[in-house]
Amino acid sequence: MSKIVVLFHSGYGHTAKVAEAVATAAGAQLLPINAEGTLSDADWATLAAADAIVFGTPTYMGGPSWQFKRFADASSKPWYAQAWKDKIAAGFTNSATLNGDKQGTMQYLHTLSQQHGMIWVGMGMKAPNHKAATRDDINNLGGYAGLITQTPSDASADEMVPGDLATARAFGERVKAVTERWTR
Numbered sequence: 001m002s003k004i005v006v007l008f009h010s011g012y013g014h015t016a017k018v019a020e021a022v023a024t025a026a027g028a029q030l031l032p033i034n035a036e037g038t039l040s041d042a043d044w045a046t047l048a049a050a051d052a053i054v055f056g057t058p059t060y061m062g063g064p065s066w067q068f069k070r071f072a073d074a075s076s077k078p079w080y081a082q083a084w085k086d087k088i089a090a091g092f093t094n095s096a097t098l099n100g101d102k103q104g105t106m107q108y109l110h111t112l113s114q115q116h117g118m119i120w121v122g123m124g125m126k127a128p129n130h131k132a133a134t135r136d137d138i139n140n141l142g143g144y145a146g147l148i149t150q151t152p153s154d155a156s157a158d159e160m161v162p163g164d165l166a167t168a169r170a171f172g173e174r175v176k177a178v179t180e181r182w183t184r
């Protein structure tokens, strides 16, 4: 069976909800980056053993959180040996506004994966673009490079948009299917 890890940081719990939805659908292990932006040796070993790593972070000031970036900088150690080369990679980010410059974060996650020589998996699903579209449609925010979700700044983590969580599950299923094809 493929081993998929959802590696994420969440400052206030919203991105964690998305991570849980992706991981549940993908049959993945959840691996949170802590508030100091560090991982244990056992966590690094989990990443080393993974067939696929899904990167998740909130968008803060148009990019990943500093805790995620601290993890990314620390990943220069496996980068040095190209230890993650040919693992599957994918990414997701959550922010407060519909756009919120999430694309900057997504581009960063993609670049990180390419520095590691990983195989990037995008959404692989169309987005509704007609007048009847609602926020509860699958991929309503129209991410193609990766999963983007949104929660208003005054919404709790338990008030995530149901359509975004459904989109996260569909994305998790896709990562799982692609990883199984890649590893069989």
Ligand SMILES: Cc1cc2nc3c(=O)[nH]c(=O)nc-3n(C[C@H](O)[C@H](O)[C@H](O)COP(=O)(O)O)c2cc1C
Binding pocket: 009, 010, 011, 012, 013, 014, 015, 016, 058, 059, 060, 061, 062, 063, 094, 095, 096, 097, 098, 099, 100, 101, 151, 152, 153
């Ligand atoms: C320091 C900081 C910077 C933020 N920058 C952005 C931003 O650039 N764009 C945006 O739409 N929301 C921004 N937000 C809102 C967060 O993305 C949003 O509250 C998100 O749900 C937080 O996810 P979390 O609960 O997983 O930490 C920012 C929030 C903080 C705390």
